[in-house]
Amino acid sequence: MLDYSKVPSPCYVVDEERLRSNLKLIRSVKEQAGVEIILAFKAFALWKVFPIVREYIPYSTASSLSEARLAFEEMGNYAHTYAPVYTDEEFPEIAACSSHITFNSLGQYEHHKPYVQSLDRHISCGLRVNPEFSDVETDLYNPCAPGSRLGVVADLLGDKLPQGIEGLHFHTLCESDSSDLQKTLAVVEAKFGKYFNQIKWINFGGGHLMTRKGYNVELLVSLLKDFKARYPWLNVILEPGSAFAWQTGELVASVVDIVENHGIKTAILNVSFACHMPDCLEMPYKPAILGATDEVEGKPTYRMGGNSCLSGDYIGSWSFDKELKIGDRIVVMDMIHYTTVKTTMFNGISHPSIALWTKDSELNMLRKYGYEDYKNRMS
Numbered sequence: 169m170l171d172y173s174k175v176p177s178p179c180y181v182v183d184e185e186r187l188r189s190n191l192k193l194i195r196s197v198k199e200q201a202g203v204e205i206i207l208a209f210k211a212f213a214l215w216k217v218f219p220i221v222r223e224y225i226p227y228s229t230a231s232s233l234s235e236a237r238l239a240f241e242e243m244g245n246y247a248h249t250y251a252p253v254y255t256d257e258e259f260p261e262i263a264a265c266s267s268h269i270t271f272n273s274l275g276q277y278e279h280h281k282p283y284v285q286s287l288d289r290h291i292s293c294g295l296r297v298n299p300e301f302s303d304v305e306t307d308l309y310n311p312c313a314p315g316s317r318l319g320v321v322a323d324l325l326g327d328k329l330p331q332g333i334e335g336l337h338f339h340t341l342c343e344s345d346s347s348d349l350q351k352t353l354a355v356v357e358a359k360f361g362k363y364f365n366q367i368k369w370i371n372f373g374g375g376h377l378m379t380r381k382g383y384n385v386e387l388l389v390s391l392l393k394d395f396k397a398r399y400p401w402l403n404v405i406l407e408p409g410s411a412f413a414w415q416t417g418e419l420v421a422s423v424v425d426i427v428e429n430h431g432i433k434t435a436i437l438n439v440s441f442a443c444h445m446p447d448c449l450e451m452p453y454k455p456a457i458l459g460a461t462d463e464v465e466g467k468p469t470y471r472m473g474g475n476s477c478l479s480g481d482y483i484g485s486w487s488f489d490k491e492l493k494i495g496d497r498i499v500v501m502d503m504i505h506y507t508t509v510k511t512t513m514f515n516g517i518s519h520p521s522i523a524l525w526t527k528d529s530e531l532n533m534l535r536k537y538g539y540e541d542y543k544n545r546m547s
């Protein structure tokens with residue numbers, strides 16, 4: 169059991185037992201369905217825990233040169249790489265770290281195809297397609313919103329894929345259930361199924377939140393098996409990110425000050441929603457806090473305020489059983505996915521430390537941050 173009293177503040181802390189539990193479920197889906205499941209760094213890239221991840225899932229996907237290098241150097245594999253655009257300066261190094269490269273447009277593929285074909289090592293090229301269908305409600309995270317820049321729509325493809333394209337990639341989900349994939353698959357097959365006999369693999373993208381409580385894992389396995397039965401020559405790939413780190417750890421913070429304005433009390437923390445929990449403001453969503461509930465009349469109630477100068481760096485309100493005081497610990501739940509990968513040093517605010525609570529109930533400090541990190545980032 170993770171002992172928060174032993175965790176310094178502020179600090180992201182990953183619970184090894186919970187991480188392994190997620191990994192076991194993901195591996196089970198992979199084995200039952202006969203598909204490939206790879207880790208998307210865009211949601212979780214704590215490379216010091218990759219030795220644990222590799223015990224269950226050995227491959228990863230990248231969205232940039234840095235992620236491709238991380239896959240090659242720290243995950244120990246060639247990356248399945250997709251980015252909205254590849255520059256001429258970075259593409260050779262991306263290719264050197266990749267086994268698969270998916271292109272966002274026909275123009276990008278044609279531009280980089282000569283280089284790929286000049287290499288001694290084979291790289292499997294794919295094309296991202298846009299089925300123009302998604303159940304994602306937040307437009308900021310909807311890759312199929314009208315006018316989206318992501319992927320090639322069916323109207324732009326003829327009867328035959330470009331020479332050299334071996335795979336198709338679609339991504340329509342965001343922390344979604346398998347029923348959402350079911351609806352997407354029907355559209356993808358209707359619009360792009362005629363190309364399936366021209367390719368070797370198909371990537372279903374990310375957003376499959378199979379480790380969330382209540383997710384219909386049985387339906388996911390059934391959908392994957394049925395798809396494989398219809399197209400047995402296709403290697404099916406899924407690349408979830410959040411599912412790997414879902415509810416595997418917390419952000420431990422402290423109350424530094426309490427201010428009041430017209431009856432609204434705000435507990436100002438030594439962390440920032442804008443800098444350290446940006447999805448809370450972007451999605452937006454209200455995270456759970458250990459020992460707190462949604463606002464209850466008659467109970468001590470507070471907004472949580474961040475320590476940056478952004479006026480909107482706050483979320484509220486939470487009720488507690490007793491009044492908060494300076495120095496109290498605030499444990500923000502489920503703060504491992506899409507946090508450490510999206511932190512900023514706005515205002516020069518340092519990142520929280522990062523720690524692993526091991527299966528042997530020991531705290532292993534993975535990283536601490538300070539002035540030099542900020543200075544180097546600004547150089």
